[in-house]
Amino acid sequence: MQLPTAEQLYMQLKKGIEELIKTKPLHQVHLVGIYSGGAWIVQRLQKDLNLTNEVGYLNTSFYRDDFHKIGLHTQKQPTQILFDVNDKHIIVVDDILYTGRTIRATMNELFDYGRPASIALAVLIDRGGRQLPIEANVVGGYIPLAQGTNFVLSYNEQHLFDIAIEKEKSGV
Numbered sequence: 348m349q350l351p352t353a354e355q356l357y358m359q360l361k362k363g364i365e366e367l368i369k370t371k372p373l374h375q376v377h378l379v380g381i382y383s384g385g386a387w388i389v390q391r392l393q394k395d396l397n398l399t400n401e402v403g404y405l406n407t408s409f410y411r412d413d414f415h416k417i418g419l420h421t422q423k424q425p426t427q428i429l430f431d432v433n434d435k436h437i438i439v440v441d442d443i444l445y446t447g448r449t450i451r452a453t454m455n456e457l458f459d460y461g462r463p464a465s466i467a468l469a470v471l472i473d474r475g476g477r478q479l480p481i482e483a484n485v486v487g488g489y490i491p492l493a494q495g496t497n498f499v500l501s502y503n504e505q506h507l508f509d510i511a512i513e514k515e516k517s518g519v
Contacts, residue, residue, distance in 0.1 A: 353500065353508035356471050356487035357388070361395060363485035364438060364469050368396070371436040375464065379403040381453055382424045384442025384500040388471060391506050392440065403428040405439075410452035426456065433461040442500040444470040444486075447479035472498055472510070 351359075368376050377400050380389030386404045393402050404427045439453055450468060457463060469485035474492040492498060492512065499511045 350490065351488055353471070353510040356510070357391070357508050358487075360388070360469060360471055360485060360487035361392060363487075364392060364440075365396060367438065367467055367469070367485055371465075374400065375434065376400060376436045376438065377403060377430055377432070378438050378440055379405055379428070379453075379457070381439065381441040381449060382406045384471070385440045386424070387500070387502055387506075387508075388442060389440050391508075401430040403430065405453055405456055407449055407452035407456055410456045428457075428460050431461060432457060432463050434464045436465045436467070437463045438467045438469055438485075440469050442471045443498050444468070444473045444481075444483050445476050447477045447481035450481045451479055471500065471508075474498065 364378075376398075378389045378392060378398065379402065380386035382404060389402050389404070392398070404424065406424050406426050437457060439450065439457075441449065441453075444450065454466060457466065467484040468481070470483045471487040473483055473486045473489045475489070476492075476494065490498075495515050497513055497515060499513050500508060501511070502508050
């Protein structure tokens with residue numbers, strides 16, 4: 348079986364997000380990307396979909412319930428939510444949906460900023476393996492991946508995405 352390219356997955360994701368946005372009052376829709384892959388995707392979606400509402404970015408490291416096992420991310424990017432989330436329709440965007448723990452942490456952090464009217468989830472890849480009852484509203488592609496391996500999203504100077512599969516590092 349030939350795996351789709353990251354760009355094919357992105358186009359599918361973009362199409363689904365366009366449809367989701369049509370169901371909400373446009374002035375109340377905000378995209379929020381999870382660092383780092385989700386943030387890259389949100390930056391490109393904002394441009395490709397000509398969205399004028401502010402976007403946000405989340406670093407969920409301190410909200411995770413498993414950081415004692417996996418450690419804190421070394422990312423330096425702070426959470427940036429510069430708009431009022433109250434009564435807004437938030438579309439959370441991430442690159443990979445796996446256990447659901449990052450999304451749980453994301454929702455906890457969002458509620459620290461206020462009470463959104465709704466939260467939807469859009470992911471580039473759903474790889475299965477959920478540990479929590481969390482499901483994406485929009486998915487670029489469903490690609491099961493064996494435990495012990497991960498998808499890694501990257502992008503080039505033209506902001507075109509690429510995806511690779513890597514084995515987990517020992518001790519993670």
